[in-house]
Amino acid sequence: MMSLRKRLGRGLMAVLCVIFIAHWIAADWIIRTAAEKQMANRLADDGYSLLETLAYSDNDQVTFNNFHISSVYDRRLSGHYYLVKVDTRAYPSPSLLDFPLAVEPVAPDQSRLYHLTGPNQSPLLVLGLGAVRFGHRVNISIAEDLSAVDHDITSIRAAYFGLTLLILFSAIGLLRWDIQRSLRPLNAVGSELEQVTSGTRQKIESDVPEEIQPLVQEINHLLEVLARRLQQSRTAMGNLAHALKSPMTLLLRTTEDPLFDTRIDLRLQVNTQAETIQRYIERELKRARIAGDQQASAAFNPRQEVIALKKTLRTIYADKPLDIQVTVPNYLIHFDREDMMEILGNLLDNACKWANKRIDVEITLSDLAVIRVADDGPGCLTEDLTHLTQRGQRLDESVQGHGLGLGIVLDIVDTYHGSLQFGRSKTLGGFLATVSLPIRQ
Amino acid sequence: MRLLVIEDDLNLSLSLKMDLGNAGYVVETTHDGELGEFLGATEHYDAVILDLGLPRMSGLEVLRQWRQADNHTPVIVITARDAWFEKVDGFKAGADDYLCKPFHPQELLARLQAVLKRVHNLNQAKLRVYGIELDEDEQTVTVDGSNIQELTAIEFRLLRYFMLNAGKVLSKTQLGEHVYSESTEPDSNVLEVYVKRLRKIVGNDLIHTRRSQGYFFGLKS
Incomplete structure (x- = not known):
């Protein structure tokens, strides 16, 4: 149109x-x-x-x-x-x-x-x-x-015609400018809508003329409904997954029963299936948990969180002497803490699994938040790298070790319209994961 | 070995009691956060298995109260909550290990043994040389008991390398390995810049330049 x-x-x-x-x-x-x-x-x-x-x-x-x-x-x-x-x-x-x-x-x-x-x-x-x-x-x-x-009339006519044209053109020019000016609020709404799509804004807030007020109200209302539905389904999903976990633990325990000693094949089968179910629950639960918006998020200090994460990982990998070095800004940023921690946790956990000794974590903030996690492990072959970043790949099943974690990182990055790249670290020689996320200033 | 299991799921609690009992531990169970907190604070246990979702007082709160009261009983958190921020919050509250449901009983036993072993020979996270104290977890340094200063990753690495090799002459190539990060290009000046910065932090008397050899960390003899 x-x-x-x-x-x-x-x-x-x-x-x-x-x-x-x-x-x-x-x-x-x-x-x-x-x-x-x-x-x-x-x-x-x-x-x-x-x-x-x-x-x-x-x-x-x-x-x-x-x-x-x-x-x-x-x-x-x-x-x-x-x-x-x-x-x-x-x-x-x-x-x-x-x-x-x-x-x-x-x-x-x-x-x-x-x-x-x-x-x-x-x-x-x-x-x-x-x-x-x-x-x-x-x-x-x-x-x-x-x-x-x-003759006189003709010259008067010509002069008057010229004057009329001049007035006509200036009127057209003025009207054009006025139309542009009047439509400016629409442009503002348009750019706010773009921000809504990209997740940096939750609703349209700019002052709009009466005529489009109902439209904007309707959009805001829809956005609210959408957010509520999303919240409901997330909560439902989370509740279901949590509720399933204790029975799953008992199920796993049941396979330890001495009765199964004579039927090791059955024990194995139950275990395998239980683990598959667990993986699905895990993946969906984590997916459901992604907030994906920065508007509502409270500020947090990334350095403190990464240091806490580092301590956590050193405890989890207590049997491995890991040297994790952190270069992270020491001030408050506005980003969903849980999503950021999930990205960092998974990347670092992966690095801890594969590193020989050294791991570097770096976060730089400008227009983008760039997270780099490098290790000195064996890294990944080039063909596997392309495989890792392929969309829709069932990372959890296709690549052992670089499992569920990278899949969930990819999900979060997708939600934020960011990018995730894998490569080889120049300094440590191992795996390098780079995440870029657009952030709200 | 005496253990306390605080878990509100009766079935799970029972089966844990049985498994741990079979492994030779003396197990007491409770299903309630407040009671669990009280037991942990008044009785002596070698370790506690703590669920986070508890009635009357959350597991994290129980843990926090114990740690505030200087109760350092090893605690393994078992929970259905497995997001990284939850794990980190668990460790921040003072957990010694964090096990996500569902888990195999053997895994719990293995973790329990590891935690008990770790507690007996504490993992020292601080390095002290010539009055300089380096905190490996926080990436901070304290010089002669003065204020805590934050270090960047490179400063930290370089200083730790110096401290671990105190009294030895270190070549620029050896040190160079420690000053490059993902976002900076290798450059011969970078090392000198960092050494200068470290001198500012730890004082001029500790890092010495040895012409055509490299650097030396320590007191001049």
Whole structure:
């Protein structure tokens, strides 16, 4: 669908163009009419002056004289003409030079304004006056060449057209700017929605115009519902998984029963199946636990947590002399502590499993939180590395040792739209896992 | 060996009692956090098996109260909660080991033995040379009992290497191995920079430059 800005822009532009064209036509008509009206007044003056000079002569004739009107009527083809008709006799002005002016007859006491073509194809404005004097019908037609006026009108018209265009374009420009300005809140909402998708925001908070307020409210409501559903299903999943654990322990214990000593195959089978179930529970439970949002998370100090994790791992791997070195910022950051600990715990646990002696943990914070965990173990072959990062791979089943842990790290990283890379450590020579996560500043 | 098992699941508790009993331990059980806390505080046990989800007082709280009261009985936490932050919280509260349900009884026995053995020969996490005390867990140093100072990974590694090899001349190549990290490129100046920083921390009298040989950590004879 066409963008709202284009749609509004085009509509307004079309409307503006129509209005301005209509306006220009009307203005043009008014200018022309005004000019002709003024000319007609002058013609009427001259016409009535002629009418007043009409006199009755002895031989039953009506005469007139043109002393009272301008001498311009005497100059040849001056553009000012008259034609006086008394009954059927016509008395043209000297300026007409015998040009047959096809005047229209006018009823007595009436006047009429019309256009004619005069000498040299010049356009004429003609005023016809009708009268009855001394028993004779008199028709006086006064004409004036419109060429000069037309010329003036054309230049006025052009100037006015230019002005109209200028106003039209500036109006379009202003409207465009205004549309852009008015649509700005929509853009703000759009970018907030993007943040919602990427998990750095939980709801749309910007101030929006009334028209889209209901839409934003609805989206916020949906987001809330979604969050609640997610929470419910997570809780349900967690409860189920926790509830299953004690019975699972008892089940495993049952296989230790001496009765099974005679049926070692059965014991093995039960054990294998129980372990499979346990792995599924584990994976789903951990997945369900991923918070995946930074909005609600309280701040924590990564250094303190990593040091605590280091102590934990040294206890768990008490039989292995491990040298775990930590380079982590010592200030509060906003990130879900549980997710961060799960990533670090799994990567470090993996490193502890494989390292000979040395492990390096490093967290750097800029636009991204980058976590690097390197060890001096055997590392991983290049082909296995690509295998590890393949999406949808059942890491827990396909790669022994780099098991469940890396799978859950990948799940968390995916939830945060981050990236997880594996490679070989330059300094320690073993496995290097690099996690990059976008963080909210 | 006398053990206390605090576990609210009666079936599991019974089976644990049987297994541990068969392995030669004297086992007492309780199903309640508060009572467990009381027993642990008043009776002497060689080790405690502690569940975290307990009625009336959570396992973590029980553990915290014991540790606050300077009760250092070894504790193995058994729990269905297996997220890393929960494990870390468990260790922070003072657990000696952390076993996630479901588990094989043999695994519990093995861990129990390991914990008991560890308690008898304590794992020393502090290194002391010439009045300088290095805490390996916290990555911190204390010079002549003054304030605790934090060290970066490289400073820590370098200082520990110096301290472990006090009195020996160490070549730049030997030391170089300890100053590179994932995000820095190897550079001959880096070592000198770190040595300078360490001198600032531990004082100028301890790290000496031996021209064309390397560095020497110790008091000048």
